[in-house]
Amino acid sequence: MPFGITFDTPVLSDADAYDIAAFMNSLERPTKPNLGKDFPNRLQKPVDTPYGPYADALPPKQHKYGPFNPIRAKVRELAQRLDRALASNATALGKFSRPSRRKSIWLAPES
Numbered sequence: 001m002p003f004g005i006t007f008d009t010p011v012l013s014d015a016d017a018y019d020i021a022a023f024m025n026s027l028e029r030p031t032k033p034n035l036g037k038d039f040p041n042r043l044q045k046p047v048d049t050p051y052g053p054y055a056d057a058l059p060p061k062q063h064k065y066g067p068f069n070p071i072r073a074k075v076r077e078l079a080q081r082l083d084r085a086l087a088s089n090a091t092a093l094g095k096f097s098r099p100s101r102r103k104s105i106w107l108a109p110e111s
Helices: 014-026 058-063 069-097
Strands: none
Touching: 014 058
């Protein structure tokens, strides 16, 4: 912001300010290492995060500029699919992982 410029005396019009903001947002940013560790659960990553990796197969350009509602719908679908898979696995594994009230067959027989 140049010196002497205030809210009451702007130099740029609103349209010019938006154009400059869009230009700045479109520039490539330095790539940081290990971005995959920022969000270990990619389903919890904000849909407008401008860098990958993403949970969905939608293009990075859409994650940066939108539309965001299709991304939200896809992430919601993936989360529901994951919940169903985890629930069915827990049910299947639950039959074997719960402790039995009967004596274990691995214990030595009582004499």
